[in-house]
Amino acid sequence: MKIWLLTLAICSFTILLSCVAEKPEETTKVTTSVQSPNEDSELALLMRFMYDDMYRVKAELEAGKRASLEHDPKEMFTAEPTDSAQVSTESYKAFGQAYIAAYNAFHQAGQANLKGHFEVLVQNCMVCHQTTCPGPMRRIENLYFDN
Ligand code: HEC
Structure with a gap:
């Protein structure tokens, strides 16, 4: 009985360690994802600027x-x-409009509601990406406050 418990404890400890260990690796992957600049579209550059802009505001909030x-x-x-x-x-248009509405709501929000509005904005990034461009979703998740 005791050995069984010990094994369980070691296993859960190992699992815990691997989750913790995975985090730094993820963030390095995120920050080093610079591709050949000549081939980047205007939209890709805009999106990267949007990400950096959001990241800055997250830290300030x-x-x-x-x-x-x-x-x-x-x-x-x-x-x-x-x-x-x-x-x-049509979905790109609809998600784009929804994003703009959330963006305007963020700028009209009072101080107490800013964080909530910011999270809605991140959700709008994610929803559009789900259907148009799933690749960057792992990276966009960094914008949530608990990440
Ligand atoms: C209306 C849809 C839509 C919304 C909203 C949207 N994106 Fe994007 N995003 C795209 C599309 C489409 C691409 C691919 C652009 C390309 O390759 O030309 C993209 C590309 C990206 C990329 C990859 C850029 C690169 O390096 O190639 C990042 C990062 C990104 N978006 C972050 C965000 C963030 C952060 C938000 C919210 C603040 C957001 N996106 C909101 C559709 C959207």
Whole structure:
């Protein structure tokens, strides 16, 4: 009985360690994902700027500051994409409009509600990515406050 318990304890400890150990590896993967700059589309560059902008604001909100976003979300509809099939769909338009609405709501929100509105914004990133471009979703998850 005791040995069984010990084995269980060791196993769960190992599992716990592997989860903890995975984190730093993930973040290095995230920060080193720079691809050949010449081939990046306008939309890809805009998205990267949006990510960095969101990351900065997340840190400022965590520090209890009031922060505003600098990217212009309307450019999602004018920037040249890598693949026009990704942005010519009805869902891209609908998700893009929803994102803009969430962006405006964030900027109109009072200090007490900023974090909540920020999370809604991240959700809007994720929802569009689910159908148009799932690749960056792991990275976008970093924008949630508990990550
Ligand atoms: C309306 C849909 C939509 C919304 C909303 C959206 N994205 Fe994107 N995102 C795309 C598409 C499509 C691409 C692929 C662009 C390309 O390759 O030209 C992309 C690409 C990216 C990339 C990869 C860029 C690269 O390096 O190639 C990142 C990172 C990204 N988005 C982050 C975000 C973040 C953060 C948000 C929210 C603040 C967001 N996206 C909101 C559709 C969206």
